[in-house]
Every structure is written in C-alpha cells, then in structure tokens.
Amino acid sequence: MNKKKSQKLYLGWDVGGAHTKLSVIKPNSSSFHIYRCHLWESLDLLSKLVNSVCSKYNKRFIIINVITMSGEMSDIFKSRDQGVKDILNIFKSRGDENYVFSSKKPFFFKPKAITNTKSVSSMNWLATAKFLETCVNNAIAVDIGSTTTDIIIIKNGVCKNMGYDDFSRLSRSELIYTGILRTPLFAVTNQVINSKHRFPVIPEYFSNMSDIYRIMSDIDSRKDYSNSCDHRGKTYMNSLVRFARSLGFDYQPQHERKLKNLAKEIKLIQKSFIMEKIIATMENNFLKKEKINLIGLGIGSFLVREICHKTKLAYKDFNTFYNGNANKLFLPSDIAPAYSISMLLKFKNEQN
Amino acid sequence: MNKKKSQKLYLGWDVGGAHTKLSVIKPNSSSFHIYRCHLWESLDLLSKLVNSVCSKYNKRFIIINVITMSGEMSDIFKSRDQGVKDILNIFKSRGDENYVFSSKKPFFFKPKAITNTKSVSSMNWLATAKFLETCVNNAIAVDIGSTTTDIIIIKNGVCKNMGYDDFSRLSRSELIYTGILRTPLFAVTNQVINSKHRFPVIPEYFSNMSDIYRIMSDIDSRKDYSNSCDHRGKTYMNSLVRFARSLGFDYQPQHERKLKNLAKEIKLIQKSFIMEKIIATMENNFLKKEKINLIGLGIGSFLVREICHKTKLAYKDFNTFYNGNANKLFLPSDIAPAYSISMLLKFKNEQN
Known part of the structure; x- marks a missing residue:
C-alpha cells in the first residue's frame, strides 16, 4: 500500500x-x-x-x-x-x-x-501556449470551445500574444467570444439570408450554435457537453424545432430543407468570422513565405481543419503531441x- | 350583494x-x-x-x-x-x-x-392597433417593451401593417426584437467605441439593457420589472459592475466616467436602430407633407419621445386616450x- x-x-x-x-x-x-x-x-x-x-x-x-x-x-x-x-x-x-x-x-x-x-x-490559454512552446517553432493555435475561441501565436518557439488578461486579449482579437456549443445564434448574426429571403434571428436564447452543428452533423453527440436551450433532447429533430423558434416560426416537416440551408449559412458566417481573425493574426505576425502550422484545439477543432482546407494552410492536430x-x-x-x-x-x- | x-x-x-x-x-x-x-x-x-x-x-x-x-x-x-x-x-x-x-x-x-x-x-400588437383605429387618423405607434418593439401604422384610421404573424412582422421590421430591459447588450451591438478605443461586448448574459438605462437614469426603478442578470440588486452601482463584466473587466470606481460614456454610446446605437426603422416605416407609408403623430408606448416610450425631439416629429402620448x-x-x-x-x-x- x-x-x-x-x-x-x-x-x-x-x-x-x-x-x-x-x-x-x-x-x-x-x-x-x-x-x-x-x-x-x-x-x-x-x-x-x-x-x-x-x-x-x-x-x-x-x-x-x-x-x-x-x-x-x-x-x-x-x-x-x-x-x-x-x-x-x-x-x-x-x-x-x-x-x-x-x-x-x-x-x-x-x-x-x-x-x-x-x-x-x-490564464488557461497561456497554459496551452507554454506547452506549445515546448513542441512547435512557428504556429498559430486556435482553440474553439463552447463559447470562446483563443488564438495563440508561437514564433521561433516563443508565445507572441500581446494581450494577457481577458480585456486586452478581447480588444486584440486574441480572445474571440464565439464558440460552437453554448454561443447563442444571435451572437453570431442578427439575420440570415437564403434565396434572397431575409430571416431575422430573434435575440432570445431559443437555440444555440450546438443546434446548428447538430443539424450539420458536425459534432459528435457524445462529446457535446452543453445543455439544450429548451431542456429537450439533443436530437437532430429537436434542433430543427429550436432553430425554427429562433427564426420566429413553428417547425413543420416541410421546413427541413430550408432550415438545413439556413444552418449552413450560419455556420459559414461563424467560420468566416474566425477565419478572418486567423488570417489577420497571421499577417500581423508572420511573413508570407514563412511556413507555419495551424493547430486546431477544442471541440470546434473541425472548423480549424475546414479553414485550413479552404486556405491551403497546413493543419496540425494537437493530439500529435500526445503519445x-x-x-x-x-x-x-x-x-x-x-x-x-x-x-x-x-x-x-x-x-x- | x-x-x-x-x-x-x-x-x-x-x-x-x-x-x-x-x-x-x-x-x-x-x-x-x-x-x-x-x-x-x-x-x-x-x-x-x-x-x-x-x-x-x-x-x-x-x-x-x-x-x-x-x-x-x-x-x-x-x-x-x-x-x-x-x-x-x-x-x-x-x-x-x-x-x-x-x-x-x-x-x-x-x-x-x-x-x-x-x-x-x-396578436397583442393588433389589439393596440384596433384600439388606435378608434382614436387617431394618421399615426405611427411604437411600443418599446422589455425585449421587443412593435411598430403600428394607422393611415386614414385603418391599421396598415403588412405582417400579421411574428415571422412576417419580423421580416418587414414591424416587429423588432429589441427592448429596453431584458434585451442582452450583445444583441444590440458586439462592440462599442469610445475615444477611439474599441470595446468588444462579451456575448454572455452578464448585463442587459436595463443596466444601460439605469446608468443613464432613464428608467423609473419602480417600473423596472425585469430581473437583473446576476440576481444582485438593481442599483446604479450594481449596474456599473454588470456592465463592466460584459466588457471583460472588474469594476473599479475610476471606471465610472468611462462606463457612463460607453453606456451613452450603447443607448445611442439602440435608439438609432429604432429611429431608422421608424423613418423607413414613415417613408413607406406616408407622403412627406402628411402630418402624422408618433405615439410612444411601453416602458421605453421615453425613447420615442427623444426620437421625436431629434427628428422634429410630433409626439403624442398614448395616455391621452385615457380619461x-x-x-x-x-x-x-x-x-x-x-x-x-x-x-x-x-x-x-x-x-x-
């Protein structure tokens, strides 16, 4: 013993x-x-x-x-x-x-x-940065969580973030208040446009981004640790009902295709927003010819992977630092x- | 008996x-x-x-x-x-x-x-419209509540609103999802700029518009029927603490003046947003030379009064229809x- x-x-x-x-x-x-x-x-x-x-x-x-x-x-x-x-x-x-x-x-x-x-x-983001200093030379790590996204800059093996506390990190876009589960839809956009129709998003907490990614089949339900807004189940169907509620109507089966298209639009808005921040960070910290990796972390790392695919950047999974x-x-x-x-x-x- | x-x-x-x-x-x-x-x-x-x-x-x-x-x-x-x-x-x-x-x-x-x-x-907005048909000839009534704003158009004594249900009213901006109490700050704006500094607004429900209007001394505390976000008291000081939290910092007495200026900016953003919708409604429904009243209703009617002051429109209080x-x-x-x-x-x- x-x-x-x-x-x-x-x-x-x-x-x-x-x-x-x-x-x-x-x-x-x-x-x-x-x-x-x-x-x-x-x-x-x-x-x-x-x-x-x-x-x-x-x-x-x-x-x-x-x-x-x-x-x-x-x-x-x-x-x-x-x-x-x-x-x-x-x-x-x-x-x-x-x-x-x-x-x-x-x-x-x-x-x-x-x-x-x-x-x-x-300072939890800095913990990740200090660990990454021991593993990589030049990289931007993007940790997309339930409600926030941290952007960490590692240059020549040293963390180059300018902001330290939440306030300075927010104003430098090193901390972005957007995430893929608990973030309300209306924090991502106040409207969504599809087939020339404008759909205002109601700013009540009727649905959140986990509903969007559930509709898009992007999240593993076993890893989805958020609560649903209406305390009903985290099924595809319930997500459609909650999403329709945020747009001001009762879900009917004939709405499914339209809602899937609208969910795709909302995902795109969030992904583009994060992508812009990543690109700005890259331009501010690295020369064009420098080879850097984009490291995806958090439950939303799939978005970082998709951004790499779109921008032809090299994606590196954080789990490669785990044996x-x-x-x-x-x-x-x-x-x-x-x-x-x-x-x-x-x-x-x-x-x- | x-x-x-x-x-x-x-x-x-x-x-x-x-x-x-x-x-x-x-x-x-x-x-x-x-x-x-x-x-x-x-x-x-x-x-x-x-x-x-x-x-x-x-x-x-x-x-x-x-x-x-x-x-x-x-x-x-x-x-x-x-x-x-x-x-x-x-x-x-x-x-x-x-x-x-x-x-x-x-x-x-x-x-x-x-x-x-x-x-x-x-259909509660239509109830007000039907009543107004009995009192006024040409008017736009704006009912600013806790989380929503209804715009009602009365022309030649008849309600001219095009949308009926929430969904069609939302897409026509006859129902606007913004109000002066329970509406979260981040539904009004995702940032506020003061003295060339950008302050991102955190999309957590740390504070709501009632805090802004309490800081601005615009609401009668006896009529403020909302809950505070942190369940602490609805005092001026607690509102400053909650507002600072939404901006990512702990309130300190030296922040008071800055926060008051930022609250003023956020109020202005919301007021301008409502004003634009009113002006668009007016232009879509009345000729420039037509004399119409703007009728303020709801706990946020003071904003309608301020908008009238700014735009030189005639303000009419709904309570004049009560004896x-x-x-x-x-x-x-x-x-x-x-x-x-x-x-x-x-x-x-x-x-x-």
Whole structure:
C-alpha cells in the first residue's frame, strides 16, 4: 500500500464557468474528462467534483493538483479577484499538494504564494501556449470551445500574444467570444439570408450554435457537453424545432430543407468570422513565405481543419503531441489547458 | 350583494413569456398592473396569478376576461399552437366569462370558438392597433417593451401593417426584437467605441439593457420589472459592475466616467436602430407633407419621445386616450394591448 502511494498522480484542472476540464496523468496511463459544473448555480458543485475525483485516487497515489481557470469571471463572484480566491480555496481545503498556473515565472506556485490574482485569472490559454512552446517553432493555435475561441501565436518557439488578461486579449482579437456549443445564434448574426429571403434571428436564447452543428452533423453527440436551450433532447429533430423558434416560426416537416440551408449559412458566417481573425493574426505576425502550422484545439477543432482546407494552410492536430492511447472519447485537444498544465508540471518535477 | 354582482368588471390580459400585463376596468375606476410570470419556469405560475386576480374580484363583480398573448412562443410549449391552447385552458378551467382577441372579425371570440390558433398567436400588437383605429387618423405607434418593439401604422384610421404573424412582422421590421430591459447588450451591438478605443461586448448574459438605462437614469426603478442578470440588486452601482463584466473587466470606481460614456454610446446605437426603422416605416407609408403623430408606448416610450425631439416629429402620448386618474405607477401606455382589449370589448358590449 505504502509503496503504491509513492507514485505521483498529476491532476490538471481547468475550471470554467460552465464546465470543468480534467487531465489525469498516471505514471503509465492518462485520461481526459469534461464535467458539467455550472459555477453560477452553486460553488458547492465544484467542491463536490474536486472531492469526488480526489477521493477516487488518493488511496493509491500522491495527488498533485495543478489548477488553471476562467470560471472566476462567473457572475456568482463579486469580482474576478474574489472568484480566483474562492476557487483556489476549494482545493486548499483538501490536504493534497496544489499548484496554480500563473503568468509569472516560474509559472507554477503554491496557492498561498499567489498575491496578485490577475496573474491567475483566465490564464488557461497561456497554459496551452507554454506547452506549445515546448513542441512547435512557428504556429498559430486556435482553440474553439463552447463559447470562446483563443488564438495563440508561437514564433521561433516563443508565445507572441500581446494581450494577457481577458480585456486586452478581447480588444486584440486574441480572445474571440464565439464558440460552437453554448454561443447563442444571435451572437453570431442578427439575420440570415437564403434565396434572397431575409430571416431575422430573434435575440432570445431559443437555440444555440450546438443546434446548428447538430443539424450539420458536425459534432459528435457524445462529446457535446452543453445543455439544450429548451431542456429537450439533443436530437437532430429537436434542433430543427429550436432553430425554427429562433427564426420566429413553428417547425413543420416541410421546413427541413430550408432550415438545413439556413444552418449552413450560419455556420459559414461563424467560420468566416474566425477565419478572418486567423488570417489577420497571421499577417500581423508572420511573413508570407514563412511556413507555419495551424493547430486546431477544442471541440470546434473541425472548423480549424475546414479553414485550413479552404486556405491551403497546413493543419496540425494537437493530439500529435500526445503519445498515449488515442482510443478515447476525450483527447488532449479537447481539454488543452488542463492537459498542458498537468504535463508541464510533470516535466518540471521530473527534471528536478 | 346580488345587486353589486350585476356590475361588470373587464380584465384585459396580455400574457407574455416573462410578464403578464393586466388592465382592470371597473365601472367607475381602473388600474393597470405588470406581474412577473416566467412561463418557461412553470405554467402553474400563470394559473396561480389568474386565480388570485379573479378570486379578488369575483365576489363583487361579474368578471369578463379578455385575453391576448405573445407568451405562447415560450419554449416551455412544444409549438405556438400548443402554447395558445394551454394558456387559454387556464382561463377556461375557471367559471368566468372569457373572450379571446383574434385577428379575424369580429375580433372577440369565446375560447372554444378558436379553431385556428394562428389568429390568436402574438396578436397583442393588433389589439393596440384596433384600439388606435378608434382614436387617431394618421399615426405611427411604437411600443418599446422589455425585449421587443412593435411598430403600428394607422393611415386614414385603418391599421396598415403588412405582417400579421411574428415571422412576417419580423421580416418587414414591424416587429423588432429589441427592448429596453431584458434585451442582452450583445444583441444590440458586439462592440462599442469610445475615444477611439474599441470595446468588444462579451456575448454572455452578464448585463442587459436595463443596466444601460439605469446608468443613464432613464428608467423609473419602480417600473423596472425585469430581473437583473446576476440576481444582485438593481442599483446604479450594481449596474456599473454588470456592465463592466460584459466588457471583460472588474469594476473599479475610476471606471465610472468611462462606463457612463460607453453606456451613452450603447443607448445611442439602440435608439438609432429604432429611429431608422421608424423613418423607413414613415417613408413607406406616408407622403412627406402628411402630418402624422408618433405615439410612444411601453416602458421605453421615453425613447420615442427623444426620437421625436431629434427628428422634429410630433409626439403624442398614448395616455391621452385615457380619461382616468393618471396618478398611478402603471398607466395604459405601459400595458397598451391589455388596456386596448379591455376597452374595446367594453365599448362593444355597451353599444349592444
């Protein structure tokens, strides 16, 4: 028993507002998870999740938690500062070893050593960037998640992003508030045009982008971790009903073809929007003749792949930086920041 | 007791998805109410409300309910058709006299006579139009509510709107999905520019237009019947905190002036958007030399007044069509469809 307990287990946590992502790195295997954990409903949900995961492993392993987050901006917290503190306190209240990912060198700190929470707040994108610095020379990585898209620039092996906090990243388009699941349709466009007809999109949360990608058969339903807007099932048919509701009419079978065309248009609007941002980032950071890879991450990585196909850019899958068994529902690319911090801390500890 | 019970009381109900508006017309007095009643939470809320209001009056009066709605589009219902039926059933299950407002002549029907629910679905705007036909000759009425704006055209005493159902009204801009309370900021604009700085608006429901108008001191807090996004109080200070959250930063006192300027910009974007629609409606329906009034209705009628000031159009308050005591929190202009159906049915019954 004691012998077993000498083995270290790295748990990489990326605590978001709606979902918490977990990377479990055992000595000889690993697994990756996404848990629904709506912080705005109750912070207890996160406590329970952390306790249940840690209890599962702490008999056999020395647990080392590594934490990054963006959930501190949830409006359950009075401020981001308070959010970081409350989230870290959940981990501190347990007896395990904890490290927090910070934008300050040497990047990993004990929670009590964090004096300025700004270095922790929404730095999950930087965790991915720091990991990518160890793998690639010139690349743009695009992490398309449920509601946000992060653009990471790696040049000569160094992260070149200009913005650090959410606010500066937003204004530089390094953080784009668009995603493929929970983003409402009306955040993508206020109208859609098909066969010269204009369809205004109602700004009520009747449907979201997961309905569009479900209609387009683009997402694996097992990986679709979002809630549906009307709390009805996540079927193709229910998505058509919700989509029609956003356009102001009741779904009838004869609408199917029209709705599929309109869904295609909305997908195109979102994809073009992301593509423009990628191209602008590329032009601002690289010369035309420089060979760079576009790395797709997140549940929306298929869009990055499609953009590469259209722009003739070289696509590289983030999972090529992972040597383990790829026959799993979730892979590192689905939870890149959590995976990155767990691997970076493991490398660091093993080097020492 | 019996003598009293011979007096008729008209209850005009406008059942929305989030709020139910009520016009109470007694023989010698009247009152107007807005109740929070989120249909998407439970239809029981509406049952309870209807029962509590009717129980209050049915000992002293013969109650005549008159019903119009837009709440049938709430996603608690499988379809609008089902929504109309379920809402009407709540009234039918009581013993009072019920009439439903329909787009078909003679406009008021017993619920059981409604065979095609499309003539009832979201016809509350038409109720206001039918009432206005009795009061004005040439006018454009603009009803700015919590999430929607209705534009009604009266020419030579007749309603000239081309769209009838939500879908056709949306595509003709006779129904505009923008309002001054519950409409999310990101439905109004995805960015705001101030002093040459671009501020992207985060498409999370962190704040809504009520925060903007609270910061601008435009709304009477007693009439502001919306919920705040973070469930914290509806104070000026909390609105600044929520607004900053939508822009990606934590509020600090030194941000106040900047946020006030940005709120002003967002108000201007929404006001200009509504103004463009009004001007287009005017140009499509009236000659330049024709004298028409712009009638402001709804909790956002102050915007119509401001638009008149800017465009030098004649403003007319809907409450000038009401002869009762004006010293009340809510007046007919705040609940125009409910007021209109209660008055129209009363006129009709008294003529017979």
